[in-house]
Amino acid sequence: MSTTPYRIRKVGVIGAGVMGAAIAAHLSNVGIPSLLLDIVPPDAKDRSIVARTGLEKALKARPAAFYTKRGAQLVTVGNIEDDLQALAEVDWVIEAVVERLDIKHSLYERLEKVLAPHTIISSNTSGLPAHQLIEGRGPEFRRNFLITHFFNPVRYMPLLELVPTPDTDPALLPFMREFGTEVLGKGVVLCKDTPNFIANRVGVYGFLSTIHRALAEGYSVGEVDAILGPSMGRPKSAVFRTADLSGLDTLAHVADNLYQNAPEDPWRETFKLPEIIRQMVAQGKLGEKSGQGFYKRVKQPGGGSEILELDLKTLEYGPKQKVRLASIGTARNYDDPAQRVLAMLNGDDKGGKLARETTADSLIYAATLAVEIADSVVAVDEAMRWGFNFDFGSFEVWDLLLKNPQVLEKTFEGRELPELVQRVREKGQGTFYVETNGVRQYFDFKDDTYKLVPVPAGSITFTALKASDKVVRDNGSAALIDLGDGVACLEFHTKMNSIDEGIIEMIRYAVEEGPKQFRALVVANDAPDFSAGANLFLVLMGARQGEWDMINNAVNGLQQANQMLKYSSIPVVAAPTGRALGGGCEIIMHCNHTRALAESYMGLVEVGVGVVPAGGGCKELLLRHGADLERQKAGKTGGPFTPSRKAFETIAMATVSTSAVEAQELRFLRKTDRLSVGRAVLLRDAKADALQLAEAQAAGKWQPAQPQLMILPGSGARLVLEQQVDNLLLTGKVSEHDAVVARHLARVLTGGNCSPLTPLTEQQVLDLEREAFLSLCGMEKTQERMQAILMTGKPLRN
Numbered sequence: 001m002s003t004t005p006y007r008i009r010k011v012g013v014i015g016a017g018v019m020g021a022a023i024a025a026h027l028s029n030v031g032i033p034s035l036l037l038d039i040v041p042p043d044a045k046d047r048s049i050v051a052r053t054g055l056e057k058a059l060k061a062r063p064a065a066f067y068t069k070r071g072a073q074l075v076t077v078g079n080i081e082d083d084l085q086a087l088a089e090v091d092w093v094i095e096a097v098v099e100r101l102d103i104k105h106s107l108y109e110r111l112e113k114v115l116a117p118h119t120i121i122s123s124n125t126s127g128l129p130a131h132q133l134i135e136g137r138g139p140e141f142r143r144n145f146l147i148t149h150f151f152n153p154v155r156y157m158p159l160l161e162l163v164p165t166p167d168t169d170p171a172l173l174p175f176m177r178e179f180g181t182e183v184l185g186k187g188v189v190l191c192k193d194t195p196n197f198i199a200n201r202v203g204v205y206g207f208l209s210t211i212h213r214a215l216a217e218g219y220s221v222g223e224v225d226a227i228l229g230p231s232m233g234r235p236k237s238a239v240f241r242t243a244d245l246s247g248l249d250t251l252a253h254v255a256d257n258l259y260q261n262a263p264e265d266p267w268r269e270t271f272k273l274p275e276i277i278r279q280m281v282a283q284g285k286l287g288e289k290s291g292q293g294f295y296k297r298v299k300q301p302g303g304g305s306e307i308l309e310l311d312l313k314t315l316e317y318g319p320k321q322k323v324r325l326a327s328i329g330t331a332r333n334y335d336d337p338a339q340r341v342l343a344m345l346n347g348d349d350k351g352g353k354l355a356r357e358t359t360a361d362s363l364i365y366a367a368t369l370a371v372e373i374a375d376s377v378v379a380v381d382e383a384m385r386w387g388f389n390f391d392f393g394s395f396e397v398w399d400l401l402l403k404n405p406q407v408l409e410k411t412f413e414g415r416e417l418p419e420l421v422q423r424v425r426e427k428g429q430g431t432f433y434v435e436t437n438g439v440r441q442y443f444d445f446k447d448d449t450y451k452l453v454p455v456p457a458g459s460i461t462f463t464a465l466k467a468s469d470k471v472v473r474d475n476g477s478a479a480l481i482d483l484g485d486g487v488a489c490l491e492f493h494t495k496m497n498s499i500d501e502g503i504i505e506m507i508r509y510a511v512e513e514g515p516k517q518f519r520a521l522v523v524a525n526d527a528p529d530f531s532a533g534a535n536l537f538l539v540l541m542g543a544r545q546g547e548w549d550m551i552n553n554a555v556n557g558l559q560q561a562n563q564m565l566k567y568s569s570i571p572v573v574a575a576p577t578g579r580a581l582g583g584g585c586e587i588i589m590h591c592n593h594t595r596a597l598a599e600s601y602m603g604l605v606e607v608g609v610g611v612v613p614a615g616g617g618c619k620e621l622l623l624r625h626g627a628d629l630e631r632q633k634a635g636k637t638g639g640p641f642t643p644s645r646k647a648f649e650t651i652a653m654a655t656v657s658t659s660a661v662e663a664q665e666l667r668f669l670r671k672t673d674r675l676s677v678g679r680a681v682l683l684r685d686a687k688a689d690a691l692q693l694a695e696a697q698a699a700g701k702w703q704p705a706q707p708q709l710m711i712l713p714g715s716g717a718r719l720v721l722e723q724q725v726d727n728l729l730l731t732g733k734v735s736e737h738d739a740v741v742a743r744h745l746a747r748v749l750t751g752g753n754c755s756p757l758t759p760l761t762e763q764q765v766l767d768l769e770r771e772a773f774l775s776l777c778g779m780e781k782t783q784e785r786m787q788a789i790l791m792t793g794k795p796l797r798n
Contacts (some may be wrong), residue, residue: 477502
């Protein structure tokens, strides 16, 4: 970045609607201050009320737009009448105003008079052509301009589409691509200046072709979403629920824009919005934002709520129907998403039929339009995966079918395969992607050759490592992998990365044998979630069969494995992503350092299944709140009761962080732990941290941890916590069994029958954890809770 004139230290965002405020929120998430501006309403006492309201809505947004509400301190609100001149001091101006060319032109004319020479100007338009946006602007403005199309919700959706004009400075694109990847944590896709770019062009076509078919062939809203959801490698929101989330008015706007601006599109008529959606928009049924769309949530008289679905024939709401189709049942038998998709496409019922028809529609469209809208098939695939959370991009699905000719023939029966597909068969190797030793290449339609798939600089993938024989040891549940430069990676690969004997055994091996070959260790994996915790099924079966020695040994095994991580002779760095719950959170808390993905959701949630954390989680949270002898002697924590109270409040509520930043506030992570915003660079960054610690150790600046003594307040403090539990029970805020679990937790966190004058060892607190865990496992209501989680995935309040 230093070779370009561009830098981004402060940003101006114009337009405080949903997108503008969300962009400002995400900038604050990565530590960049912004100035959020909007219009001045007529006769307004607060001239910045529009921007202020936008910020307030972003603070209340669900899912949360900010990592933590404190991030709002980095957003300054203002208005375009009084504060436009302040944009002279920002490095990047993002325009996110209403999608009208005349309004944008008027704003740009004013901006051009105040911006500094190297200020980047971008529009968040979802469809207006870039070349039209810069009409009438001077050369400097044109050189610094491009489209930066964020997807909503900005914090969670990875895709950032960049659309340059012929006048855009060639140095600006690589700068923004790197900034988007490394700082904003986005999946950046370069698009051509064509109507609605890549993701919305292909995605909205797929949505509308599906809706047209559903209406013509009599499928219900629930049937479509059940058929085209996870069984087809897509989110649960599938089609109609996704439309509700994005807003039917947004869908209508994009569809109308495509119909108007893509007159040469062979499938233009597909973008003609079905009359039913026009009626819904007119009636205010806009989806999530209006409380009703294709689905509607209604409150029940006795509490709770019910999801209703729209009848596409009558436009009336009725109970959501359960969809049972053989094709879906067959697909669910497979853990591998590729096998699920193939099973679905091979189905002989109405589910298989709709899956084939809609897949053929969207794949033919993508293959026909790819050369016009993108520079490569990779750009199309990344746009679809990052923009809609699909498991596979369009050409990755093409490859799946090209490798399975029978399913290909069944899916495209009676249809001609697009020219690009015929070309990859005749001039390529039969598929759009090929892989050799973990290195992936794509078919370049510009010259019919294969080229390397671009990846962020220095990124490390488990696929490439395993293909290159870097696995030192693998026991089926976990592996030790050589990352190079003297760093090893301890990788889990059980289902949901639940902790079993194999993972515990590999932790022991990594800590005992690792230092003989390596100078640092990283704990990471390639799954969506770091770890869902202990293998609950084995615990429940053991409890029901009275296998108490087995449970005791398993819990003790995890405790001792975690202690080995904590006191390892070489630095251990955890690299969590997604959910790290229960035992997964405890493993992280015992590592010397953490490099967490910003979207990490951590918590000690064991009370939800009727037990207490017993892998050292109680112990570590106490220590992080200052229960160690050194800080207690120094009087830095307000006495021995304070750490117990704070840990109790967090664990008893099964609190889960909504981001890695909040995990730091909850003490699941340290303030010294570091965050990465992009998943693609997490392992790279964790390895760099591990190397830094290893070099510090070699220089005598880092030492392995030493065992700590703890001061806990004892039985008097336990009575105080138990009184709080009794009050909650009397007011009906907790159940009888909630209270039982909380009392066991209070005993652990206050040190049992200890004296506040006598230090405890870590092992003594571990023994209290294990004792409480075993006692609670023997209770029928705890076993009922475990079974409920295993059967339904939802906690039982018994």
